[in-house]
Amino acid sequence: MEKTLFKFIWRYSKRDQIILLILTVISFPFLYLSLDLPKTIINKAIGGKDVPEEIFGITIDQIDYLLILSGAFLALVFVNGGFKFYVNVFRGQLGERMLRRLRYSLLARVLRFPLPQFKKVSQGEVIQMVNSEVEPLGGFVGDSIALPAFQGGTLLTILIFMFIQDWMLGLAAIALYPIQGYIIPKLQWHVNQLGKKRVRNVRVLAEKIGEAVSGIEEVHANDGARRILARFTERLGVIYDIRYEIFRRKFFIKFLNNFIAQITPFFFYSIGGYLVIKGDLTFGALVAILAAYKDLSAPWKELLTYYQRLADSCIKYDQVIEQFDPQGIWPENYQMAEIEADFNLAGNVSAGNLSILDEESQPIVEKLSFDISKSEHIALTGPSSSGKDLATILMARLLAPDSGQILIAGKQIADLPEAATGRYMGYIGPNAFVFNATLKENILLGVMHRPISTGGELNEDLKNAQLSGNSLDDLGAEWLDYNAMGVDSDEGLQKRLIELLQVVDLDGDVYSMGLRSALNGSDDDQLLEQILTARKKFRERLDKSDVSNFVESFEKEVFNSNASVAENLLFGTPKGDSFSAENIGTHAYVLEILERVGLKDEFIRIGRDVASTMVELFADLPSDHEYFSQYSFISSENLPEFQTLLARSERLGLENMSTEDRNQFLSLPFKIIPARHRLDLITDDIQKRILAARKLFAEEIGDELRDEIEFFEAGYYNRSSSIQDNILFGKIALDKANAIDEVDHLITEIIDQENLRPVIINAGLDSQAGLAGSRLSQGQRQKLSIARALLRRPDHLILNEATSSLDSGSQAIVMSNLLSEMKGRNITWALQRASLAENFDRVLVLSGGQVVEDGSFQDLVKKEDSVINDLLREE
Amino acid sequence: MSLNKEVEVLRDVPLFSKIDHTKLKLLAFTSENLIHQDGQFLFREGETGDAAYIVLKGKVAVFIRTEKGPVEVAQLKRGDVVGEISILCDVPRTASVKAVESVQTLKVTKDTFIHLLTEFPEIAIEIMRVLASRLNKTNIQLREALTD
Known part of the structure; x- marks a missing residue:
C-alpha cells in the first residue's frame, strides 16, 4: 500500500490529474478576459473613448460597439461556466473512482490479514474505517492537484490583473497574506491533532457498539444494560468534547480569515480613491479592481479550506493505512493465483517440527510432527490446550507456523495458493459460519471459487471496475464448479445435495423447513399439480381413518372453529x-x-x-x-x-x-380462535x-x-401458504388430543407415497438461513458447513470439533456417515471427547503441543498408564 | 366446553379449593382443552412427561406394568388430576393413563403448573398432602401384600 496519500494519488491517477491540470490552464486566458472586458466596456464603450470605427471591415458606432462587447462578455460567461461544469464532473468522477479503489484495496487487504490480526482489530473498527473514514478522501483526491492549481491560478490571474492596473493596489490586496500565512497553519496544527484524536475515539465507539450488539445476550442476562449505557455516555462525552473543541478552533480560524479579508477594502477605498481623484487611475479601473477583489476572496478562501482538508485527509489516510498493513499479511497471489488443471492434493501429509508462539512469544505448539497417509482416518485428541485444534488449523493452512513445515502430496502447503488449499481440502471449525442467504446458496459456496465461464468482452460495469482496480470477476457468470462436485447437470446437483443432507443428518430438518415454506416463486405447474393431488389423497386417507375430525377442512359455506x-x-x-x-x-x-x-x-x-x-x-x-x-x-x-x-x-x-x-x-x-379460546362469544x-x-x-x-x-379455493394451489397448509387445506383440530402428531404422521405418509420428499427438501433448501445463520441452531450450522466442504469431494477433510454442538445421537450418525463417505480419503478430526476416537484408523494424542501417543484406539487403551485412558476416565 | 364451565369443574378440585375464580380462569385459559377418544392413551408409562391433566368429563383408567402384564390400579373421574408426579420431579411417567370413554381434559403444561405453584404455595401444600396420603395408602397396600 502506498505510504502517503499523494503517492497513492499520483500512482493511480497521474493521467487524469494531468488532464485536469491542462483543462485548468486552458481556462485561465478566458478567465482573464472576463475580468478585463468590463473595464473596456465601461471606459471605452460607455465612456465613449477610443471607439474603433470598424471591426473586421464593418463600420460600427458606439452603441454597436457596446452591444458587441456585451455579447462577448456573455459568451465568456458561457465559456467559463462550461469549463467549470466539465471540470467539476471530471473531478467528481475521478474522486469516486479513487475512493472505490481505496475501499477495494482496503477490503482486499482485510481478506489477506493473518488470522491472529482479527484478535487485534474488531469488526466495528474495520467497518468504521472502510465505510466512513475514507469517504472524505474521495472528494479530496479529485481536488488534490487541480483545485490548488485552479484556485491558485485564479488568484494569480486576478492578482496579475490588479498589478497591471496598479501595482500599489495589487500590493494592498495581498498585504495581509503573509500574516495569514503565518498564523493559520499554527492554529490549524492544533485542529489536526484534535482530528486525529477524534478518529481514534470514534473507532473505539464503533468497536464498543459492535461489542454490545454481539454480546447482547450477556448484557441482558447479567443486567448489564446500565453499565453499557454509562460506557457509551463516557465515550460520547469524550467525542463531544473533542468535536466541540475542533468546532471552536475552526470557527476562530474562519473568523480571523474573514476579519482580515474585510480589512483590505479599506486600502482600496483610501488609496484607490486618492489615485482616482488625483487622476492617476481611471474610475473604470477602480470599479474593475473592486469587482476583481470581490472575486479574489473566493479562491483565497478555497485555498485556505483546501489547506485544512489537505491536512485532514493526510491524517486520515495515514491512520487508516497503518491499520491495514499488519505484519505477516498474506501475499496477493494466495487468493489470485490459479492452479493447473490436473492439480490435486491426494497424497500423504507430513508435518515436521511445527511451532507456534503466542503473543508473549511462548510456544503453544512446539516441534509438532506427524505423518498421515492419504486414505487414513485420524482422530486427534488431548486435553483442551493440547494444540489439537491448532494442528488442524495449521494443516488447513489457515495459520502459518512460526517454524516448521507441512507437506501434502509432496507439496509445501505454505507456498500453495488458496485455489489449492481451499478446493482440495475441506476444513470445518467449531464456529461454523453460515451466511445470510438460502441454505442452498450456503452449501454451494463450497464450490464457488471463481467464475467458470470467463473470456469475452468485459461488460460496462466491469470496465468501470477495471478503471478503479476492482475485481474483474463477473458475479453474474456461472461460478459452480460441476467438475469438483462430480455431477454434470442440475438434476445431478439436486440429487447430490439431498445425499449430502442425509450424510450430515440434516435432511429431516430441511424437510420440515420445506413443509413450512411457500412455493411462491415456483412456476413448475406440474409440481403444484402434484401437491394438489397430495391434498386430495390426504383428505381421502383422513376420511378413511378414525381420526377424520383431526383436520377441519376449509369449506366456503362453513365456519371453521379452529x-x-x-x-x-x-x-x-x-x-x-x-x-x-x-x-x-x-x-x-x-x-x-x-x-x-x-x-x-x-x-x-x-x-x-x-x-x-x-x-x-x-x-x-x-x-x-x-x-x-x-x-x-x-x-x-x-x-x-x-x-x-x-x-x-x-x-x-x-x-x-x-x-x-x-x-x-x-x-x-x-x-x-373459538376452539382454542373457548370464550363462547362467537355464537352460531x-x-x-x-x-x-x-x-x-x-x-x-x-x-x-x-x-x-x-x-382459499379447493382446486387451486395457494402460493402464499406453505406447502403443509396446501396439503392440509384446513386447520388441525385444537381440541383433539395428539392431533398434531397424528396429522404430521399422515402428511409424511402421503408425501412419501407421492414421492414428494425431494421436492420438499428442495423447497427447504431455498429457505433463508437468516443473519449469520440465526434461523438455524448451532448444530444445524455445523452440519451445513460440513455439507459445504463435502460438496467438492476434498482429498482431505479436516474437522476441528466440528460436531461439538450436535446431540450425541446425531453426532454418532454424522460421524459414521462421514467415515464411510470419505472412505479411501483422509479425515483428520480433532475431537472434543476422546471416546469418540474409537472408530478411527489411528489416534494421535496431543499434550502440550506435541504428539505423546500414536496408535490404534484399541492398542492405546490397553496400556494402563496411557494419556488416552486418563482422558477417557475424565469424561 | 367453555372457559366458564371449565372453571366450575376446577372449583370442585380439592387441590384448587383455595384459589380464587380469576386465577382458575387464567389457569384454564392458558391450558389446552382436549378430547380423548375411548381407548386413547393420555400418556404411557416410561415416557417423559411435560404436562399434567385435569379430568373435566368422563373417566380414565390408570395402569401399571407388572410381570403379568398391565394392571389397572385406579379409575379417575371429573375433578381428578393425573400426571403431576413426572412434571414435579422430572421422572418418566410412573403409570399409563387411558381414556375409558370419550374423555375431556385440561392439559396443564409444566411451565403453567410451576407458575401456579410458585404463585400459590397453598397448592403446593395441598399437593404434598395428596401425595403423602397416596404414599400412606401405598404403604398400607404394601404391608397387606407382605402379610398375605
Missing part, C-alpha cells in the same frame, strides 16, 4: 400488509363489509367482552410476564388504556361512547353473519385490493 375470526372472514392468505393480523381490524374495506352485514356493533360488543376478560385475567400480572406475549390479546402496554375504556363503557354504556373509543374494541374479535348467529361477510368480502373486493389476498 381458525381465527380474521381467517374465517378473509377465507384466504394475506399477501401484503393490508389484511395482516395487525391491520385487519382497522382496514376501511373490512369495516365497510362488517357494517353491511350488521356485524360492526356486534364486534364492538364482543371486543368489549374480550377486553374485559383480558383485563380480568392479566391485570395482576407483572408487565413483563411471558403470558402477555403467549396468551393475551392485549399487550401489557395497552392494558391500562383498555382498563380506562372499560370503565368508560361501564359508566356511559357502550352505545354512548365516542366512535373513536368504540373502534378501539373493534380489532379484538378478529384474534379469537355471529358465525352465520361472518360467513355472509366472507361472501361479500370476496365478491366486492376491488382490483387494487385483489393483490393483497389469495383466497
Whole structure:
C-alpha cells in the first residue's frame, strides 16, 4: 500500500490529474478576459473613448460597439461556466473512482490479514474505517492537484490583473497574506491533532457498539444494560468534547480569515480613491479592481479550506493505512493465483517440527510432527490446550507456523495458493459460519471459487471496475464448479445435495423447513399439480381413518372453529400488509363489509367482552410476564388504556361512547380462535353473519385490493401458504388430543407415497438461513458447513470439533456417515471427547503441543498408564 | 366446553379449593382443552412427561406394568388430576393413563403448573398432602401384600 496519500494519488491517477491540470490552464486566458472586458466596456464603450470605427471591415458606432462587447462578455460567461461544469464532473468522477479503489484495496487487504490480526482489530473498527473514514478522501483526491492549481491560478490571474492596473493596489490586496500565512497553519496544527484524536475515539465507539450488539445476550442476562449505557455516555462525552473543541478552533480560524479579508477594502477605498481623484487611475479601473477583489476572496478562501482538508485527509489516510498493513499479511497471489488443471492434493501429509508462539512469544505448539497417509482416518485428541485444534488449523493452512513445515502430496502447503488449499481440502471449525442467504446458496459456496465461464468482452460495469482496480470477476457468470462436485447437470446437483443432507443428518430438518415454506416463486405447474393431488389423497386417507375430525377442512359455506375470526372472514392468505393480523381490524374495506352485514356493533360488543376478560385475567400480572406475549390479546402496554375504556363503557354504556373509543374494541374479535379460546362469544348467529361477510368480502373486493389476498379455493394451489397448509387445506383440530402428531404422521405418509420428499427438501433448501445463520441452531450450522466442504469431494477433510454442538445421537450418525463417505480419503478430526476416537484408523494424542501417543484406539487403551485412558476416565 | 364451565369443574378440585375464580380462569385459559377418544392413551408409562391433566368429563383408567402384564390400579373421574408426579420431579411417567370413554381434559403444561405453584404455595401444600396420603395408602397396600 502506498505510504502517503499523494503517492497513492499520483500512482493511480497521474493521467487524469494531468488532464485536469491542462483543462485548468486552458481556462485561465478566458478567465482573464472576463475580468478585463468590463473595464473596456465601461471606459471605452460607455465612456465613449477610443471607439474603433470598424471591426473586421464593418463600420460600427458606439452603441454597436457596446452591444458587441456585451455579447462577448456573455459568451465568456458561457465559456467559463462550461469549463467549470466539465471540470467539476471530471473531478467528481475521478474522486469516486479513487475512493472505490481505496475501499477495494482496503477490503482486499482485510481478506489477506493473518488470522491472529482479527484478535487485534474488531469488526466495528474495520467497518468504521472502510465505510466512513475514507469517504472524505474521495472528494479530496479529485481536488488534490487541480483545485490548488485552479484556485491558485485564479488568484494569480486576478492578482496579475490588479498589478497591471496598479501595482500599489495589487500590493494592498495581498498585504495581509503573509500574516495569514503565518498564523493559520499554527492554529490549524492544533485542529489536526484534535482530528486525529477524534478518529481514534470514534473507532473505539464503533468497536464498543459492535461489542454490545454481539454480546447482547450477556448484557441482558447479567443486567448489564446500565453499565453499557454509562460506557457509551463516557465515550460520547469524550467525542463531544473533542468535536466541540475542533468546532471552536475552526470557527476562530474562519473568523480571523474573514476579519482580515474585510480589512483590505479599506486600502482600496483610501488609496484607490486618492489615485482616482488625483487622476492617476481611471474610475473604470477602480470599479474593475473592486469587482476583481470581490472575486479574489473566493479562491483565497478555497485555498485556505483546501489547506485544512489537505491536512485532514493526510491524517486520515495515514491512520487508516497503518491499520491495514499488519505484519505477516498474506501475499496477493494466495487468493489470485490459479492452479493447473490436473492439480490435486491426494497424497500423504507430513508435518515436521511445527511451532507456534503466542503473543508473549511462548510456544503453544512446539516441534509438532506427524505423518498421515492419504486414505487414513485420524482422530486427534488431548486435553483442551493440547494444540489439537491448532494442528488442524495449521494443516488447513489457515495459520502459518512460526517454524516448521507441512507437506501434502509432496507439496509445501505454505507456498500453495488458496485455489489449492481451499478446493482440495475441506476444513470445518467449531464456529461454523453460515451466511445470510438460502441454505442452498450456503452449501454451494463450497464450490464457488471463481467464475467458470470467463473470456469475452468485459461488460460496462466491469470496465468501470477495471478503471478503479476492482475485481474483474463477473458475479453474474456461472461460478459452480460441476467438475469438483462430480455431477454434470442440475438434476445431478439436486440429487447430490439431498445425499449430502442425509450424510450430515440434516435432511429431516430441511424437510420440515420445506413443509413450512411457500412455493411462491415456483412456476413448475406440474409440481403444484402434484401437491394438489397430495391434498386430495390426504383428505381421502383422513376420511378413511378414525381420526377424520383431526383436520377441519376449509369449506366456503362453513365456519371453521379452529381458525381465527380474521381467517374465517378473509377465507384466504394475506399477501401484503393490508389484511395482516395487525391491520385487519382497522382496514376501511373490512369495516365497510362488517357494517353491511350488521356485524360492526356486534364486534364492538364482543371486543368489549374480550377486553374485559383480558383485563380480568392479566391485570395482576407483572408487565413483563411471558403470558402477555403467549396468551393475551392485549399487550401489557395497552392494558391500562383498555382498563380506562372499560370503565368508560361501564359508566356511559357502550352505545354512548365516542366512535373513536368504540373502534378501539373493534380489532379484538378478529384474534379469537373459538376452539382454542373457548370464550363462547362467537355464537352460531355471529358465525352465520361472518360467513355472509366472507361472501361479500370476496365478491366486492376491488382490483387494487385483489393483490393483497389469495383466497382459499379447493382446486387451486395457494402460493402464499406453505406447502403443509396446501396439503392440509384446513386447520388441525385444537381440541383433539395428539392431533398434531397424528396429522404430521399422515402428511409424511402421503408425501412419501407421492414421492414428494425431494421436492420438499428442495423447497427447504431455498429457505433463508437468516443473519449469520440465526434461523438455524448451532448444530444445524455445523452440519451445513460440513455439507459445504463435502460438496467438492476434498482429498482431505479436516474437522476441528466440528460436531461439538450436535446431540450425541446425531453426532454418532454424522460421524459414521462421514467415515464411510470419505472412505479411501483422509479425515483428520480433532475431537472434543476422546471416546469418540474409537472408530478411527489411528489416534494421535496431543499434550502440550506435541504428539505423546500414536496408535490404534484399541492398542492405546490397553496400556494402563496411557494419556488416552486418563482422558477417557475424565469424561 | 367453555372457559366458564371449565372453571366450575376446577372449583370442585380439592387441590384448587383455595384459589380464587380469576386465577382458575387464567389457569384454564392458558391450558389446552382436549378430547380423548375411548381407548386413547393420555400418556404411557416410561415416557417423559411435560404436562399434567385435569379430568373435566368422563373417566380414565390408570395402569401399571407388572410381570403379568398391565394392571389397572385406579379409575379417575371429573375433578381428578393425573400426571403431576413426572412434571414435579422430572421422572418418566410412573403409570399409563387411558381414556375409558370419550374423555375431556385440561392439559396443564409444566411451565403453567410451576407458575401456579410458585404463585400459590397453598397448592403446593395441598399437593404434598395428596401425595403423602397416596404414599400412606401405598404403604398400607404394601404391608397387606407382605402379610398375605
